[in-house]
Amino acid sequence: MEKTFYSNGKLLITGEYAVLDGAKALALPTKFGQYLRISPGKDQVILWKSFDADRSVWFEDVIHFSDIKNKTHFDSTQGIKNTLIEILHQAYIQNNNFINNSEGYKIITELTFPRFWGLGTSSTLINNIAMWLEIDAFELLRKSFGGSGYDIACAQNDTPIIYHLENETPLIETVSFNPAFTKNLYFVYLNKKQNSKEAIQSYYKKQHHVTEIIEKINAITNIILNTNNLITFSEALNLHEIIMSHVLEMQTVKEAFFPDFTGTIKSLGAWGGDFVLAVSEENPSPYFKTKGYTIIVPYEDMIK
Structure with a gap:
């Protein structure tokens, strides 16, 4: 049976860079985001296919469970695959059941914004994976991709937020932001x-x-x-x-x-x-x- 997850894209209005050091940032979830669709597979592999907003395939590959467990690093021509394995390896550390108790998966990701727009291709993926595996998305981001985490907070919220870090702990306040102009x-x-x-x-x-x-x-x-x-x-x-x-x-x-x-x-x-x-x-x-x-x-x- 297919499972579907969705996360919002993001735009950071104030606090860029400084949010990493504890500044309070105003961040806005966008109407655009990314879907993650999971269905059963076989042969201890993930058949992965990623669609851009225009339905073109921008990434497709076979990822072996063993490569996720061992954090296999491929050559520089396979940068996207390396990043994906890095994220999935950290997900495996946080919850190994998705590898240890599975025969395989077919995974499809679908962006609703053009990939080059920079609205959170990685953060929406990370949050979707975290929802699927029921793990902490902020920890998954921090230990795989890095960053302040405001984008994860936007992925999870449908309203504007004030976001800041206190002793590396994310603090999120949902706010109303709808100026007359x-x-x-x-x-x-x-x-x-x-x-x-x-x-x-x-x-x-x-x-x-x-x-x-x-x-x-x-x-x-x-x-x-x-x-x-x-x-x-x-x-x-x-x-x-x-x-x-x-x-x-x-x-x-x-x-x-x-x-x-x-x-x-x-x-x-x-x-x-x-x-x-x-x-x-x-x-x-x-x-x-x-x-x-x-x-x-x-x-x-x-x-x-």
Whole structure:
């Protein structure tokens, strides 16, 4: 009998990078996510097939139970398979019954967003696997892929959340976030998928004093969450960008790519790729399209 699991995608509005050090972050589950479908198999293997949003197959392979148990590492041309085995090996450590008490599986994953959008291909998979095996998704993430875990929290919740870490323990508060100006908010794809793992490693290499900015980021998160004034909202986003620009020693996305944009632009998650949030009095689609950025998603079409 087939079992089906579903997890939400995510967008991080405030607290990128700093959330790793305890800052309070506002994160929004998206209308898009990923399905995991499990059915019985045989021969002590998993027949794995992953579909993109357009129904094209972006990954397909046979994974032997022995490779999961032994955490077999294949050559660099099989990076996706290696990552998957790493996740499944940690899942095996947390609950070995799915290997020890099974003949095999047929597993299908189905994204409802294009894989290159960066809305949580890995986090939705990890949370789905954790639901299937009834294990702790945060531990599975921490010991396999790494990261703050806000994306797992979004995968599990259908409303906006405030997320932070306290002594490495995830604390999640569901909140109401529905400002009167959502019609002025747009998500723009930067035509580049950012590697979250590499971005986190780069952040940790920076010689910064992040504890000094935690209070500032927390205050900004509070303003963003509670204001119904578009100007106040935009000013808070701009301040967040300036603070993180100093920490990361990088230009803001507006300085780097859109200096002539009339409005506010904020990076979401790892800087340099995936989506940004554009705040504009008018529909900014014509502006971004002339710059070569054709994927512009209104707030109401993206967020639950």
